[in-house]
Amino acid sequence: MPANSxxxxxxxxxxxxxxxxxxxxGIAVVLLHGLRSYAQTWDSLANALGQQYCCYALDQxxxxGSDWAESTRYRTEAYVSDLEDLVAHLGLQSFVLVGHSLGGTNALEYxxxxxxxxxxxxxxxxxxxxSVSGDGAERIRREMSQTPLVFPDWESAAQFWRQARPGLSLEGLASRLTHSMKQxxxxxxxxxxxxxxxQARLSITPTDLWPAVRALDCPTLFIRGARSDFLPLATLEAIKAANARVxxxxxxxxxxxxxxxxxxxxxxxxVDYLHEQRLQLQQISGE
Incomplete structure (x- = not known):
């Protein structure tokens, strides 16, 4: 299923x-990518969701393909404002929201x-x-300060990704080379x-997400990579304990x-989680 731009x-x-x-x-699903990612990163998920859904992935x-901003405008409130404008542009009244990393912060604040x-x-x-402390936060700060702005050739660019993301699949590597880099x-x-x-990641104070977690008023799924250095298991358990909807x-x-x-x-x-939520909504509406 090809994407429309x-x-x-x-x-x-x-x-x-x-x-x-x-x-x-279909049911609207809005998708928000991570710190250095792009809308096409969600192509596989959008195709897995299929025709029962209509997926929209924003280039934040x-x-x-989105305009650049001043570094001081790469902050949570600006990203959330952009999301609100996309939702208004699409005329969405109720929808599903999915976010990875930076996109997850923006989704929670929305x-x-x-x-x-x-x-x-x-x-x-x-x-x-x-984003405040821990091995993952330190890794991202290190990457932000050390990532080259230009590579001499495509093989050098590919080698950068292989070293930075050892677990990256071949499909993931090809996607990043195609959609996050250019000749x-x-x-x-x-x-x-x-x-x-x-500059923004190294200077702007990260958003405190606990108020958003406690305020969640919709069914919410947090997904952790078992080898993640960014979301500790203890934090995941504390999130679940903080809100019964999680x-x-x-x-x-x-x-x-x-x-x-x-x-x-x-x-x-x-897909399984959203299918489960859809069935529950149908049961409630049918009662």
Whole structure:
């Protein structure tokens, strides 16, 4: 099922890009990628969800086909504002929201600021404190400060990803090379605003996600990679204890990048969870 490409203009007059898949009469699912990712990272999940859903994946500001911003504008409130503008542009009244890492932060904050809008929420490998301390937070800060802005050739770019993401599948590597990098006269460069995003990640205080977790008013699934250095198991258990609407699961042999490392299993978990929530909604509406 190929994706359709679209653009819209947000309230700040930025031109933002998104992809859509599926049946427009199906259940709407909005997908938010991670820190240095892109809308196409959700292609496999969108196809696994199929025609019962209509998926929309946003290139968050500074990524993919979307406009870049000042580094001070790569912060949670700006991302949430963009999401609110996409939802208004699409005319969505109720929908499912899925977010990985940075996208998970933005999804949780959207849910807190827009109660009653979500049918369900899926958060991939992020939780309160993940971006503040721990091995994963240190790794990402290190990557942000050390990632080259240009590579001499495609093999050098591929080698960068192999070293940075040892568990990355061949499909995941091919996707990143295709959608996060581009050939220029200078060499192989990033499609996203690597410099601005790095400055923001190294200088902006991460959002406290506990208020959002406690406020969740929709069925929510947190997915952790069993090898994740970013979402500790203790944090996952504390999230579940903090809100009765939360379910949690781990996916074996996956790092922080669960849908890249174990795509088929990740898709199965999400599809099964949303199917379960859809059946429960149908039972409630039929009573």
């Amino acid at each position: 679209h653009f819209f203009t947000n309230r700040s007059q930025m031109r933002l890009h998104y992809l859509s898949w599926g049946n427009t009469s 500001r500074g990524r993919g 849910a807190r600021l827009n109660p009653g809008r979500l049918q369900a929420l899926v958060v991939e490998d992020i939780g309160p404190g993940s 220029t006269p200078a060499g192989i460069e990033w499609r996203h605003d690597q410099q601005g995003i790095a 379910q949690t699961t781990e996916i074996a042999d996956a790092s922080h990048y669960v849908h890249d490392d174990q795509g088929a299993m990740f898709n199965r978990v999400v």
